[in-house]
Amino acid sequence: MSNRQCDVIIIGGGLHGLSAAMHLGRAGQRVTVLERSWVGRHASGATAAGVRTLNRDRGELDLSLEAIEMWHRLPELVGDDCGFHPNGQICVAETPAALQRLQAHVHALRTDGYTHEELIGSAELRQWLPELSPHCLGASLARRDGAADPHQALRAFRRAAETAGASIVEQCGVTFIEHHGDDWRVQAGGKEWRAPVLVNAAGAWGARVAAMVGDEIPLATKSSMMMVSERLRPFIKPVVSIMGRSLSFKQSDQGTLVIGGGLQGVPDLDRETSTARMGVLAKGARAATDLFPLVRDVRIVRVWSGLEAKTEDMLPVIGTSPNAPGVFHAFGFSGHGFELVPVVGAALTDLVVRGTTTRAIGNLSAQRLMAPAAKENRP
Known part of the structure; x- marks a missing residue:
């Protein structure tokens, strides 16, 4: 085997791995990204690409709010807007009970000082969504949210990472990791790389990589599905969801409808397939x-699903390994990691370069998911 030495090895060439590579490269680190298939093969290439602070779990809300600011200046960060349109995200209430839940949610946010969400009534809702069914009563709204183009984002973050000096090696699955002196030895694709720092951004395979360095982190797999329709006249700009039902509904620049919202297919991690x-x-x-009666006769032209990691509490793992010096995890985004891409790479770079970060990842440590015995640092 040939030896390859660098400062940081990133395992996983999805958007979070590319973001980390870009930020680390700009911080002066020599970075190699090892990707078992090709860049964006799974979750990053199958995402609905929602850029959403709306209805975020409090455990990741502050991080999400920092990320939305980065999305609004994305051309400064990666030289491309990644197809981001900040046309808002709306969560519709169909019943009085659903409207009460939205009211309580927005009130709780305001009580704690958060102003990114607001409640709108029926009249304003129809200004945003003229084709909406008359039974809908109101909605919560995050005006600065929106959606982007995942493939444009993949190209932009890859280009930015490579411009920052990162080396990206595809078709190179990791088979073995061991700590050797001050370095981690990583065998992948019949070759060997060495670096004092590892970043585990392996997505649905994140727990398997974590186990290679001694971190037993429970992780399930999900297979979120999407549908795309034929092209229609433009009639909707925001991304729309429903309180209490599974739906994410938006119209692309091409006029197609992109419909998802957490609907699950059948994942198979070993075969790398989702059905x-x-x-x-x-x-x-x-x-x-139900929300938009005018689409009842629209033809669906394509469906797909992608493999994603899912944690028990549906929050990602971001931070330092409890057991392995020089290892950092970023996986388990559970279907809502796209919006966090710019900030997660920055947080990892803080940890690698400075040993700490002020970014809001305190609720996202691996320890919260691990069995008590596995949380303790090994000798």
């Missing part, structure tokens, strides 16, 4: 037509 379930997709189609 769509048409009966489940039909629920998403029903939710879409």
